[in-house]
Amino acid sequence: MSERDSQPAKSGKRATINDVARVAQVSKKTVSRVINQSPFVREETRARVQEAIDELGFVPDPQARGLAFRRSFLVGMIYDQPSPTYVVNMQQGILDALKGSGLELVVHPCSRTSPTLLKDIRGFVERQRLFGVIMPPSVSEDETVIELLRELDTPYVRIASIALDQPQNMVVTNDWIGAAEAARHLVDLGHRRIALVRGLASFRSSVVRGQGFIDALKERGVDLPPAYDIQGAYTFDSGREAAHALLSLPEPPTAIFTLNDDMALGVMQAARERGLELPRDLSVVGYDDLPMAAHIWPNLTSVRLPIRDMGRMAAEKLLAPMRGVDPARLQQPEIRPSLVVRRSAIQV
Amino acid sequence: MSERDSQPAKSGKRATINDVARVAQVSKKTVSRVINQSPFVREETRARVQEAIDELGFVPDPQARGLAFRRSFLVGMIYDQPSPTYVVNMQQGILDALKGSGLELVVHPCSRTSPTLLKDIRGFVERQRLFGVIMPPSVSEDETVIELLRELDTPYVRIASIALDQPQNMVVTNDWIGAAEAARHLVDLGHRRIALVRGLASFRSSVVRGQGFIDALKERGVDLPPAYDIQGAYTFDSGREAAHALLSLPEPPTAIFTLNDDMALGVMQAARERGLELPRDLSVVGYDDLPMAAHIWPNLTSVRLPIRDMGRMAAEKLLAPMRGVDPARLQQPEIRPSLVVRRSAIQV
DNA sequence: CGGCTCATGGAAACCGGTGTCAATCATTCA
DNA sequence: TGAATGATTGACACCGGTTTCCATGAGCCG
Numbered sequence: 001m002s003e004r005d006s007q008p009a010k011s012g013k014r015a016t017i018n019d020v021a022r023v024a025q026v027s028k029k030t031v032s033r034v035i036n037q038s039p040f041v042r043e044e045t046r047a048r049v050q051e052a053i054d055e056l057g058f059v060p061d062p063q064a065r066g067l068a069f070r071r072s073f074l075v076g077m078i079y080d081q082p083s084p085t086y087v088v089n090m091q092q093g094i095l096d097a098l099k100g101s102g103l104e105l106v107v108h109p110c111s112r113t114s115p116t117l118l119k120d121i122r123g124f125v126e127r128q129r130l131f132g133v134i135m136p137p138s139v140s141e142d143e144t145v146i147e148l149l150r151e152l153d154t155p156y157v158r159i160a161s162i163a164l165d166q167p168q169n170m171v172v173t174n175d176w177i178g179a180a181e182a183a184r185h186l187v188d189l190g191h192r193r194i195a196l197v198r199g200l201a202s203f204r205s206s207v208v209r210g211q212g213f214i215d216a217l218k219e220r221g222v223d224l225p226p227a228y229d230i231q232g233a234y235t236f237d238s239g240r241e242a243a244h245a246l247l248s249l250p251e252p253p254t255a256i257f258t259l260n261d262d263m264a265l266g267v268m269q270a271a272r273e274r275g276l277e278l279p280r281d282l283s284v285v286g287y288d289d290l291p292m293a294a295h296i297w298p299n300l301t302s303v304r305l306p307i308r309d310m311g312r313m314a315a316e317k318l319l320a321p322m323r324g325v326d327p328a329r330l331q332q333p334e335i336r337p338s339l340v341v342r343r344s345a346i347q348v
Numbered sequence: 349m350s351e352r353d354s355q356p357a358k359s360g361k362r363a364t365i366n367d368v369a370r371v372a373q374v375s376k377k378t379v380s381r382v383i384n385q386s387p388f389v390r391e392e393t394r395a396r397v398q399e400a401i402d403e404l405g406f407v408p409d410p411q412a413r414g415l416a417f418r419r420s421f422l423v424g425m426i427y428d429q430p431s432p433t434y435v436v437n438m439q440q441g442i443l444d445a446l447k448g449s450g451l452e453l454v455v456h457p458c459s460r461t462s463p464t465l466l467k468d469i470r471g472f473v474e475r476q477r478l479f480g481v482i483m484p485p486s487v488s489e490d491e492t493v494i495e496l497l498r499e500l501d502t503p504y505v506r507i508a509s510i511a512l513d514q515p516q517n518m519v520v521t522n523d524w525i526g527a528a529e530a531a532r533h534l535v536d537l538g539h540r541r542i543a544l545v546r547g548l549a550s551f552r553s554s555v556v557r558g559q560g561f562i563d564a565l566k567e568r569g570v571d572l573p574p575a576y577d578i579q580g581a582y583t584f585d586s587g588r589e590a591a592h593a594l595l596s597l598p599e600p601p602t603a604i605f606t607l608n609d610d611m612a613l614g615v616m617q618a619a620r621e622r623g624l625e626l627p628r629d630l631s632v633v634g635y636d637d638l639p640m641a642a643h644i645w646p647n648l649t650s651v652r653l654p655i656r657d658m659g660r661m662a663a664e665k666l667l668a669p670m671r672g673v674d675p676a677r678l679q680q681p682e683i684r685p686s687l688v689v690r691r692s693a694i695q696v
Numbered sequence: 697c698g699g700c701t702c703a704t705g706g707a708a709a710c711c712g713g714t715g716t717c718a719a720t721c722a723t724t725c726a
Numbered sequence: 727t728g729a730a731t732g733a734t735t736g737a738c739a740c741c742g743g744t745t746t747c748c749a750t751g752a753g754c755c756g
Contacts, residue, residue, distance in 0.1 A: 014474070016712060027736045032714060040734060059475055063420055064712035066411045067741050074454075084639075088432035091455055104422075104454045104476060107439055126362070127407055128452060236643045265643040272645050291432075292640050295584045295613040297620050364742060375706045380744060388704065412742035415711050703752080710745075721734070726727100 015056035024052035035060055062102065066129065075318060076133045078108045078121060078145075082234075083262075085290050086307055090136055090159075093311020101319060103131055112139055112202075118148055125154050132156060132318040134311070138203045140164075155321070157314040161205040171314045171335065175205050176212035178303040178337030179257070182285045183216035185301070185339055186255045190348040191283060195228040195253035197242040197263050203234070209259045209287065228253055232263050239266025240273075247274055247282075254348050255283035261290045261302055268296075268344075283345035299342035310335055363404035372400035383408055410450065414477065423666060424481045426456045426469060426493075430582075431610075433638050434655055438484055438507075441659025449667060451479055460487055460550075466496055473502050480504060480666040482659070486551045488512075503669070505662040509553040519662045519683065523553050526651040526685030527560035527605070528567075530633045533649070533687055534603045535568040538696040539631060543576035543601035545590040545611050551582070557607045557635065576601055580611050587614025588621075595622055595630075602696050603631035609638045609650055616644075616692075631693035647690035658683055 017035075021028040026049060033041050034049040041049075052058075066072040077094060081087055094105055108124050110117055125133060125148075132155040139145060140158035146165070149156045158165055161175040186194050196213055199206035214224050227249060232238040239258055243266065246253055258264040264286030271282045278284070279298050286293060289304035313332055319325075365383075369376040374397060381389050382397040389397075400406075414420040425442060429435055442453055456472050458465055473481060473496075480503040487493060488506035494513070497504045506513055509523040534542050544561055547554035562572050575597060580586040587606055591614065594601055606612040612634030619630045626632070627646050634641060637652035661680055667673075 018712080028713080029715090029736060030734085033735085036714085042734065045734080059471075061415070061477075061712055062475060063411045063414045063477065064741090065714075067409070067415055067712080067743085068714035070741070072411060074452075084432040084436035088435050092457065095455075095457065102475075104456075104472075106422075106452045106454050107443075108452075109440065109443065123407075124452075127410060127450075129409075129411065262643070265640065269643065269645060290640075292613065292644075295610070295617065296640075296644050297617060366742085376743080377707090377745085378705060381705090384744085390704075393704085409742055412711090413744080415713085415742080416744040418711070697756105699755090701752105701754080704750085706747105706749080708746090708748105711743090713741090715740080716738090717736105719734100719736080721732105723731080723733095725730075 014061075015058040017058070017060065019056055020049065020052045020058050023056060024049040070129060072129045072131060073103050074106045074128055074130055075103050075315065076106050076108050076125065076128070076130045078110055078124075078133055078135050078139055080110050080112050080139045081136050083260075083288070083290070086136065086288070089307035090134075090311035090314075093308035093313075094134060094315040096308070097312045097315030097319065101322075103319075106130075110139060112142060118144060121145060122148060122152065125149065125152050130154055134314045134318065135159065136310075137161070137205055138200075141204050155318055157317045159310055159314055161208045164204075168317055168320070171310050171317065171332075173205075173305055173310065173335040173337065175208040175305075175337065176215070178287065178305070178339070179209040179212035179259070180216035180219075181337075181339040182257050182287070182301075182303055183213045183222075184220060185341065186257065186283065186285060186345060187217065187220040187222055189255075189283065189345060191253075191255040192222055192348075193228070193251060193253045194222065194224070194255045194257065195230065195246045196224060197230045197232040197239055197246075197256060197258040197267065199232055199234040199259040199263070201231065206234075206259055213257060232258065234260050234262060236262045236266040236269070239263025240270045241266070243267040243270035244274070247271065247276075253282075255285070255345060257285045257287075259287050261286040261288040261293055261300060264293075264300055264302070264344075265296070279344050279346045283348070285345050289340050293340070294342065298344045301342045301345045302340055303337045304340050305337045306335060362409075363406040365406070365408065367404055368397065368400045368406050371404060372397045418477060420477045420479055421451050422454045422476055422478055423451050423663065424454050424456050424473065424476070424478045426458055426472075426481055426483050426487055428458050428460050428487045429484050431608075431636070431638070434484065434636070437655035438482075438659035438662075441656035441661075442482060442663040444656070445660045445663030445667065449670075451667075454478075458487060460490060466492060469493060470496060470500065473497065473500050478502055482662045482666065483507065484658075485509070485553055486548075489552050503666055505665045507658055507662055509556045512552075516665055516668070519658050519665070519680075521553075521653055521658065521683040521685065523556040523653075523685065524560035524563070526635065526653065526687070527557040527607070528564035529685075529687040530605050530635070530649075530651055531561045531564035531570075532568060533689065534605065534631065534633060534693060535565065535570055537603075537631065537693060539601075539603040540570055540696075541576070541599060541601045542570065542572070542603045542605065543578065543594045544572060545578045545580040545587055545594075545604060545606040545615065547580055547582040547607040547611070549579065554582075554607055561605060580606065582608050582610060584610045584614040584617070587611025588618045589614070591615040591618035592622070595619065595624075601630075603633070603693060605633045605635075607635050609634035609636045609641055609648060612641075612648055612650070612692075613644070627692050627694045631696070633693050637688050641688070642690065646692045649690045649693045650688055651685045652688050653685045654683060 017028045020031045062073045136159045140160045159171045163172050230242040286302040289302040293300040293302045365376045368379045410421045484507045488508045507519045546558050578590040634650040637650040641648035641650045
């Protein structure tokens, strides 16, 4: 084990604001001003206080500060997203942005179908007096939850595939484009009989992605017959069933686009159950680009969303007021997914 | 959207302990006693106070309470585990146990190789005055971190594959058995040339699992020649390389056991790159039973660990003192993994 | 019936910061 | 030079709980 740092132990006791005040020969209120970057402190005084802070290794107690501010230094991530990869990457992104800010991330999974959803969230947010809340789909699309957060006067940022809210409260992913790219890719490979397996209709992403796919096909002069437009549920099994249905058609598709990777796996499974060889007999394109997409056989062509960056941006929006950032400058460009071409979709 | 509950809005303001005291006609100290379940309150009084609490919907402020207790109501999960599935499941388990306790979960990924590891953790734990910390491997195996937590006088629970600490601080998984089961399974299928791809040597699990595998083979009279014992790194690529090495041997194995599923995928990839057909030409068994194990082709036989339960147990150990549970009664049975038999390993 | 212990409840200080508002200081204007 | 003006700073109450210490009433014994 290599050598590691660690604080000089500070005599076992944490320094308080009073200690700093004594050392710097000022009142605790002035120390508080320095901590909170108040502009009403003479530079000379500020420097003296800062020196005392550094010398004592003083770090203000978040609980005491929070009590006085009537707001904690905790950011809540409320999610009902079932994909572990999505969740962990987003947590990472949020933590990237939170680093050094003194804020911490509290995770709070939930179920939109639970009858106690609102009570749970209210309890969580209100009790902890959260600094802010970040929500990915699909809970980000639940207006009753948003209404609750507004009532509780808690800042929030929603991540979703369409702008449901003011820019400072949204990180928008352009899922239309992602699906459109997939469509163009398949058409360019020569496919004409291309099927679509959608996700849960209750997810906006499913609608937006589906539309992007259909629009792009149309652009290229390809039609999506109703029989090729299947409603899935974002699960492996729903993908499998959809594929069996599609492949039983008198004129089965030569390519299938699924709105997430789990369903793509289900499609591949079904194809093999029917004795097809992949990718020769069927091209498949997924959405999400899970790590395993690159690890399965054949490697899955998929649409990648920069989840971690999305988490980071969401957290930055939450931090903006604290940092005095102009909200207008915050209107980051829309998140654009990119198609990662691998070997599951080939020339027809 | 169906009807949902939600508190009756309580006139916009949260009730404080003073409000409760006024309504119940007692001092705030008495209310405090009721909240903290002090035995020195007459039953009649306690009931009256409880009634007032319920009527007002009073919930004590964790920040104020924490300030007075000099300890927050936050549980930290510190991890360097790269598998999203593992992390999310463990978070779920911890939250299962925390539900209703008033504690929240704060996540804190870290890197054991970072030169600032200890400083980071110290800052996190000390600043937040964490109620406790839960650590899965491999950070749970880092004694410098444990030493730090002891110095900070912060309760912790370690999850690991061997008992590194006192029972109240440990959730132990019996990885020896999991690997042994895999070995027996392969031998029972008729395999004799069985190879092992280990994980990072810095993970205890890799050592324990490897030993379990070797011991069980020996039990069955099968030997593991050095050329069949490959050091991997728990990554897809390391599994792939290991398999290429193994399959280039003059006498290649007919089965490969990898100490996690990612490497199993790498092995499968390598096999296909060499034109082998799975599972006919090579049996593969993994460890972890990631969700995708059941979704890839051929379905991966793998060893499953009840990660969520492990997280729950860890959190319960942390809560035990608060609940006045006898630490002796806490010595839950060791966690036993189970082999999930699928189709990636077949009769030779 | 007085004295004493035990169980309870209350007043006030404290946890470690922040807000309010008035006092102090340095400059500038008349 | 005195007063006005604006920049700095500090005293004190307060955030919402807990703990310490003391007072009070009840029950018990001689």
